[in-house]
Amino acid sequence: MDGYQNQADDTWEVAGHRFRSRLVVGTGRYKSLEETAAAIEASGAEMVTVAVRRVNLSDSSAPMLQDFVDPKRYTYLPNTAGCHTAQDAVRTLRLAREAGGWNLVKLEVLGPPPFLYPDMPATFEAAQALIRDGFQVMVYCADDPLAAKRLEEMGCVAVMPLGAPIGSGMGLTNPFMLRSIIEQAKVPVLVDAGIGTASEAAAAMELGCDAVLLNSAIAHAKDPVRMAQAMKAAVEAGRHAHLAGRMPRNYNADPSSPLSGLIR
Amino acid sequence: MADSIEITINGETRIIQNPATVADLLATLSLDTRKVAVERNLEIVPRSAYGATTLAAGDTLEIVHFIGGG
Numbered sequence: 001m002d003g004y005q006n007q008a009d010d011t012w013e014v015a016g017h018r019f020r021s022r023l024v025v026g027t028g029r030y031k032s033l034e035e036t037a038a039a040i041e042a043s044g045a046e047m048v049t050v051a052v053r054r055v056n057l058s059d060s061s062a063p064m065l066q067d068f069v070d071p072k073r074y075t076y077l078p079n080t081a082g083c084h085t086a087q088d089a090v091r092t093l094r095l096a097r098e099a100g101g102w103n104l105v106k107l108e109v110l111g112p113p114p115f116l117y118p119d120m121p122a123t124f125e126a127a128q129a130l131i132r133d134g135f136q137v138m139v140y141c142a143d144d145p146l147a148a149k150r151l152e153e154m155g156c157v158a159v160m161p162l163g164a165p166i167g168s169g170m171g172l173t174n175p176f177m178l179r180s181i182i183e184q185a186k187v188p189v190l191v192d193a194g195i196g197t198a199s200e201a202a203a204a205m206e207l208g209c210d211a212v213l214l215n216s217a218i219a220h221a222k223d224p225v226r227m228a229q230a231m232k233a234a235v236e237a238g239r240h241a242h243l244a245g246r247m248p249r250n251y252n253a254d255p256s257s258p259l260s261g262l263i264r
Numbered sequence: 265m266a267d268s269i270e271i272t273i274n275g276e277t278r279i280i281q282n283p284a285t286v287a288d289l290l291a292t293l294s295l296d297t298r299k300v301a302v303e304r305n306l307e308i309v310p311r312s313a314y315g316a317t318t319l320a321a322g323d324t325l326e327i328v329h330f331i332g333g334g
Contacts, residue, residue: 026334036332051333052301054274054326060294065330081333091303095328098308099301166334193334215334 010239012210014188015104015136015157017075021046022205023235024077024190026215027069030224037068039218042228047075049106049213051082052096071100077138079106084119086126093135104157105130108140116166118142124150131155140192143177145184152187159185160213163204164194167216171200175207182208198227198234205238206246269321280319287314290327300329 011018025045030036040048048069056062078096080089086109093105107130109122118141130137131154138158139151148159161181164170171194172178182189188210195201195214204212212235221227269282273289280289286309290297302309303326309317319325 027332028334030332033332049334050330052328053331055293055295055300055329057274057276057293057327064296064299065332066299076330078330079333091306094308095301095303095326096330097301098310099299099328099330 010243012188014138017047017104019046019075019211021232021235022211022239023201023231024049024211024213025218025228025231026213027065028215029219033063033065033068035224036065039224039228040069040074042225042232043218044232045074047077049077049079049215052078052092052099075104076100076102077104077106080108080126081110083109083126084122085109086122086129089126090129090133093130094133097135103134104136104138106138106140106160107156110166114165118162120144120147124154127151127154127156138190143174143181145177145180148181148189149184152185156187158188158190158210160190160192162193163191163200166193168194169196169217169220170194171196172203172207175203178204178209179207198230201231202234202238202241205235206241208242211235266321269319271319271321271323271325273325274327282319282321284319285315286317286319286325289319289325290314293327295327300327302327 011020021044023043023045024047025040025043026049027036080092083089083092089109107126109119109126110116111119120142127137127139136157138160139156140160141147141151143161148161151159161178163172190211190213191204191209192213195217201212218224218227266282268279270279286302305324
């Protein structure tokens, strides 16, 4: 990045897909599909996560997500939410691939409540099975530099460590480890889960991650559309700050105004 | 040949006419084939094969679509 005019070129790429927006949003927990569509539009996101579930056989005329969030406009990233084994994750994403016709997926294999912390042994097993089956796997993982590196080496196309437990809104609980993961990664790093408000999204971007993924912070805000706008601005601000390079921290004051030329 | 067979769809037991293909079933259920995916006895049924896949008694189907998720 060498100047304001080149900012339009500041894109990121995962598995051959190029994106300008560094905000990836979930489509869950909204009051209605109309609100989902409005918030996603306001967020400027180009990629959205979606879940795969049984159709409602008793009401097949119920509106579907695709009618409100157009898969031709947004890159759908099907997730494995609710899957607790590698086998369930592979079955779910094979169905997603058939429904949508794409290979890019979000793998998440979670441990039990109350933390829903990533189950890393099961995540490794599922990642291996999915990669073998031809999927391009973006993987939700622990804020553990060794685990993230191993997932990258297995062939995951992006690693997505948590900021804090899913839906907790606790922000970045371990920025040092997130930074360690970012520093050593050769694939995109997305901070996924835990972001509660705009300043936390900006802080994640300042750490140098490629993008952030969030859902509840927008969907559970009092005004989701306004929070979506805030998140869009925050992610852009955090990215600019990261590229601009923050000033060093200093325990002593350093006056901004010259000390010479004072009147006597 | 029996006029009807029993199959399981999304965990529910259903009696359907016989013979019927996956395409027939989706039409009966008024489901848009472009927005769903079908698994039959743990195997994906490709969209291109809906018309040629005849359902058999005891089949277990999962019919899924995309919904909001994080």
